[in-house]
Amino acid sequence: MTRHLKVDAPIPDSPLDHMAQGVLGKPVSRLEGPLKVTGRATYAAEARPEGLLYGVLVQAAIPAGKVLSIGDAPGAMVVIHDPRLIRYAAQGMATEGPTAGPDEVEYMGQAIAVVVAEALEAAQAAAQALQVTYEAKDVPVDPEAVEPERPEDKQSATGDLDRAMQDASHTLDQIWHTPSHTAAAMEPHAATAEWSGDTLTVRAGYQMLATSREQLADAVGIKPDQVRLLAPYVGGGFGSKLGINADSVAAAIAAQQLGRPVQVVMTRQQVFDLAHRRSETRQRIRLACDTQGKLTGIGHEALVSNLPGVSFSEPVTQATPFTYQAAHRQIVHAIARVHRSCAGSVRAPGEAVGATVFECAMDELAETAGIDPVELRLRNIPDTEPCTGRPFSSHKLAEALREGAARFNWSDRRPTGQRREGDWYIGMGVASAVRVNSLIESRARVTLQADGRAIVETDMTDIGTGSYTILGQIAAETLGLAVDRVEVRLGDSDFPPASGSGGSFGAASSGTSVYLACAEIRSQIAALIGCDEADLTLQNGQVRTGNVSRPLDALLTGELTGDGHLEPGKTEDTVRQATWGSHWAEIAVNRWTGEVRVRRMLGVFACGRVLNEKTARSQCLGGMTFGLGMALTEAMAHDPRDGHIVTRDLAEYHIPCHADVPPLEVHFLTESDTYVGPLHAKGLGELGICGAGAAILNAIHNACGVRVRELPATPDKIIAGLQS
Amino acid sequence: MQISLSVNGTSHELTLDPRTTLLDALRQHLGLTGTKKGCDHGQCGACTVLLDGRRVSACLTLACMVQDQPVTTIEGLGTPEALSPLQQQFLDHDGFQCGYCTPGQICSATAMLKEIAAGWPSHASADLTGPIALTHAEIAERMSGNLCRCAAYANIVDAIRQAAGAQGDAA
Ligand code: FES
Numbered sequence: 001m002t003r004h005l006k007v008d009a010p011i012p013d014s015p016l017d018h019m020a021q022g023v024l025g026k027p028v029s030r031l032e033g034p035l036k037v038t039g040r041a042t043y044a045a046e047a048r049p050e051g052l053l054y055g056v057l058v059q060a061a062i063p064a065g066k067v068l069s070i071g072d073a074p075g076a077m078v079v080i081h082d083p084r085l086i087r088y089a090a091q092g093m094a095t096e097g098p099t100a101g102p103d104e105v106e107y108m109g110q111a112i113a114v115v116v117a118e119a120l121e122a123a124q125a126a127a128q129a130l131q132v133t134y135e136a137k138d139v140p141v142d143p144e145a146v147e148p149e150r151p152e153d154k155q156s157a158t159g160d161l162d163r164a165m166q167d168a169s170h171t172l173d174q175i176w177h178t179p180s181h182t183a184a185a186m187e188p189h190a191a192t193a194e195w196s197g198d199t200l201t202v203r204a205g206y207q208m209l210a211t212s213r214e215q216l217a218d219a220v221g222i223k224p225d226q227v228r229l230l231a232p233y234v235g236g237g238f239g240s241k242l243g244i245n246a247d248s249v250a251a252a253i254a255a256q257q258l259g260r261p262v263q264v265v266m267t268r269q270q271v272f273d274l275a276h277r278r279s280e281t282r283q284r285i286r287l288a289c290d291t292q293g294k295l296t297g298i299g300h301e302a303l304v305s306n307l308p309g310v311s312f313s314e315p316v317t318q319a320t321p322f323t324y325q326a327a328h329r330q331i332v333h334a335i336a337r338v339h340r341s342c343a344g345s346v347r348a349p350g351e352a353v354g355a356t357v358f359e360c361a362m363d364e365l366a367e368t369a370g371i372d373p374v375e376l377r378l379r380n381i382p383d384t385e386p387c388t389g390r391p392f393s394s395h396k397l398a399e400a401l402r403e404g405a406a407r408f409n410w411s412d413r414r415p416t417g418q419r420r421e422g423d424w425y426i427g428m429g430v431a432s433a434v435r436v437n438s439l440i441e442s443r444a445r446v447t448l449q450a451d452g453r454a455i456v457e458t459d460m461t462d463i464g465t466g467s468y469t470i471l472g473q474i475a476a477e478t479l480g481l482a483v484d485r486v487e488v489r490l491g492d493s494d495f496p497p498a499s500g501s502g503g504s505f506g507a508a509s510s511g512t513s514v515y516l517a518c519a520e521i522r523s524q525i526a527a528l529i530g531c532d533e534a535d536l537t538l539q540n541g542q543v544r545t546g547n548v549s550r551p552l553d554a555l556l557t558g559e560l561t562g563d564g565h566l567e568p569g570k571t572e573d574t575v576r577q578a579t580w581g582s583h584w585a586e587i588a589v590n591r592w593t594g595e596v597r598v599r600r601m602l603g604v605f606a607c608g609r610v611l612n613e614k615t616a617r618s619q620c621l622g623g624m625t626f627g628l629g630m631a632l633t634e635a636m637a638h639d640p641r642d643g644h645i646v647t648r649d650l651a652e653y654h655i656p657c658h659a660d661v662p663p664l665e666v667h668f669l670t671e672s673d674t675y676v677g678p679l680h681a682k683g684l685g686e687l688g689i690c691g692a693g694a695a696i697l698n699a700i701h702n703a704c705g706v707r708v709r710e711l712p713a714t715p716d717k718i719i720a721g722l723q724s
Numbered sequence: 725m726q727i728s729l730s731v732n733g734t735s736h737e738l739t740l741d742p743r744t745t746l747l748d749a750l751r752q753h754l755g756l757t758g759t760k761k762g763c764d765h766g767q768c769g770a771c772t773v774l775l776d777g778r779r780v781s782a783c784l785t786l787a788c789m790v791q792d793q794p795v796t797t798i799e800g801l802g803t804p805e806a807l808s809p810l811q812q813q814f815l816d817h818d819g820f821q822c823g824y825c826t827p828g829q830i831c832s833a834t835a836m837l838k839e840i841a842a843g844w845p846s847h848a849s850a851d852l853t854g855p856i857a858l859t860h861a862e863i864a865e866r867m868s869g870n871l872c873r874c875a876a877y878a879n880i881v882d883a884i885r886q887a888a889g890a891q892g893d894a895a
């Protein structure tokens with residue numbers, strides 16, 4: 001039986017608050033952890049079917065044009081150059097394969113062929129030696145040198161911002177640039193494909209199986225039910241594995257043509273070229289406020305880029321319309337069509353760069369207006385969503401700011417440039433954290449076996465997010481079992497389709513479907529013992545109602561099965577759903593070298609119910625560290641002549657390393673959001689990055705008076721600022 | 725070519741392309757996929773294994789170069805049923821998320837603690853010749869060859885310090 005829930009109304013009284021097991025929210029260690037710390041968890045490239053062949057992708061060496069000829073590959077079995085090879089990765093949640101046809105080159109590095117050999121070394125050497133001829137054409141690669149598109153539905157204005165700017169006591173009007181970023185998940189994209197008759201099994205790194213399956217079927221030219229995807233362990237995603245990529249399609253086609261299993265693993269350099277990049281942005285922010293720091297005008301203009309014809313454009317201004325109050329507002333969104341690699345979702349598309357820059361602007365305005373930056377934010381928090389008047393499902397920004405200020409000893413912060421320790425200027429910075437929240441349709445099946453053990457099955461993935469563990473905790477809580485009595489099986493498209501991992505919606509969406517499946521089983525247990533579901537208490541394998549208590553396994557005569565099906569409903573529209581928080585950083589700037597050392601960071605977050613304190617904290621640490629990278633080190637450089645990515649390995653694109661990251665503190669506010677289903681939980685995989693970099697950039701200014709508006713704040717820019 | 729490798733106490737005779745790295749030999753030919761490939765260029769540390777007890781990047785090591793030296797991989801340090809002290813602390817402290825960098829971190833940390841015990845100083849050491857305190861900065865400095873994009877860094881350092889019995893000091 002399926003228990004279905006469409007979230008059309010708030011659920012103030014969650015049944016989960018009345019369960020007896022007491023395991024939900026607890027800092028349970030990851031259920032799959034022992035496999036991961038001993039190297040026994042097997043990732044995408046770690047299947048070794050009999051007769052495995054190795055495929056290596058060949059990339060285009062021109063920015064745009066046509067492939068005229070592809071030579072032979074001595075030492076390899078075959079060069080496959082099939083019209084079904086895709087030009088770029090699918091966007092998350094797309095239900096069709098992306099544009100195919102490798103002969104038409106759209107950007108430097110596009111996959112144009114795959115070389116297959118018995119040995120990996122032979123395939124690599126042959127791919128490298130392959131002769132390809134092209135007819136290149138001239139294309140634009142600089143987003144600021146073309147006339148951008150301005151889609152009408154992405155522009156908005158209320159009141160008269162220009163007028164508000166003229167009339168204001170204090171204003172700010174500045175331009176920021178953020179470079180392209182990459183997810184750089186530690187596991188490179190890889191796929192192992194195998195055919196059995198006309199069905200295809202692909203083991204790969206995917207975040208969302210259900211839609212990736214449709215994309216792959218479409219790309220290869222078969223039906224979705226002929227495709228099975230496996231992704232039991234995924235070595236990080238951060239958006240880069242939301243949709244299928246060239247590895248999956250090339251492996252599937254090669255395995256089909258050769259009648260043997262084929263594995264295609266991208267090199268790290270290929271991951272840089274072929275995984276979606278986060279678009280670079282140019283952002284102009286205008287702010288106007290009165291003498292008290294009350295905002296009267298907010299303007300946010302964004303220029304982003306993508307390939308011609310690709311619908312995704314970085315939603316830079318996503319949170320701007322509802323974060324702060326102001327009567328006069330304007331949003332401008334422009335998209336430059338250029339031939340850089342394909343842009344798509346990278347951890348927290350929109351707010352990661354949009355809120356970060358906006359929070360830098362708020363810091364500048366605070367200084368201009370002579371108001372403490374925390375206070376400026378507190379004075380501009382809206383009661384209802386500006387422009388629409390919708391209520392917020394829950395709003396914790398003010399509490400996050402106040403709590404953070406106390407915990408971080410914000411009152412110790414000195415005016416700009418006044419704190420020095422030897423050769424180091426010391427400064428503190430703050431930023432608000434905000435991220436939109438959503439639910440995505442999700443299904444799960446739970447089987448309670450006659451021996452009182454439960455099995456959870458859903459095609460949800462665990463990309464490091466903790467899905468195995470929290471889904472096990474939800475089932476254990478609802479069924480009254482110890483966590484080790486629950487087995488969680490994920491990452492197999494034969495299981496009921498879940499939301500997948502992306503957009504911070506995974507835990508709440510798939511978690512609710514698991515809860516619903518367990519609730520269905522509870523009602524079956526209630527029927528067995530002869531009581532209402534509401535009068536049932538399940539704890540440690542005991543079933544209780546009134547003064548009757550029986551062991552669960554004695555009550556069961558066979559297995560019980562429950563299916564859960566969650567759909568988002570009216571609360572998507574009736575309220576503004578978001579997660580909130582605050583970021584705090586203390587940094588040191590070396591007066592001679594311009595080096596920035598982060599000394600401590602604090603993140604205060606409200607994300608509804610915390611499902612597992614330990615894994616939730618880790619998600620936030622990860623997000624905050626992404627923010628640190630964005631502020632200080634991460635930049636994809638594009639060659640101005642042909643757009644190719646110059647910093648395309650981990651020695652050139654600097655993600656934070658151990659020595660860059662100080663001890664970080666995370667604090668969760670108690671919150672229970674009733675508009676997001678019975679779990680009362682919202683997403684938090686992305687909130688940690690939204691604004692974190694701004695706290696660091698603002699701290700740099702507080703330390704030494706330098707504003708860096710061209711991210712990242714590398715020493716050259718700081719030194720230039722210190723000198724002027 | 726014929727190559728003999730000694731891995732986790734077991735000898736293996738393999739016929740390999742001479743260009744085969746130790747990393748690919750482990751992963752593709754011996755089925756020891758616990759050692760990960762993150763970059764294949766010595767930039768990430770995911771492939772860290774112990775060669776005669778010292779940490780090396782298996783992607784920068786050709787299999788044919790190490791025929792006389794014992795190799796220890798993550799599979800040789802512990803099993804899910806019998807975790808090494810470091811593995812247990814990584815689990816307890818959530819010193820990983822996706823788990824892909826984790827075998828490299830744990831192999832690296834295993835050898836790194838021996839380097840400290842042997843008195844090898846680092847850039848972060850207060851004194852080049854005196855005893856080395858297991859501070860956050862000391863461990864973070866020595867572990868910086870092991871990247872973690874999930875950024876479990878803070879937890880990894882805590883796990884290592886706990887496993888090594890370090891007391892006090894947060895910085
Ligand atoms: S795979 Fe060897 S250092 Fe990255």
Ligand code: FES
Pocket residue numbers: 186235236464819820821822823824825826871872873874875876
């Ligand atoms: S745990 Fe994912 S990269 Fe370290």
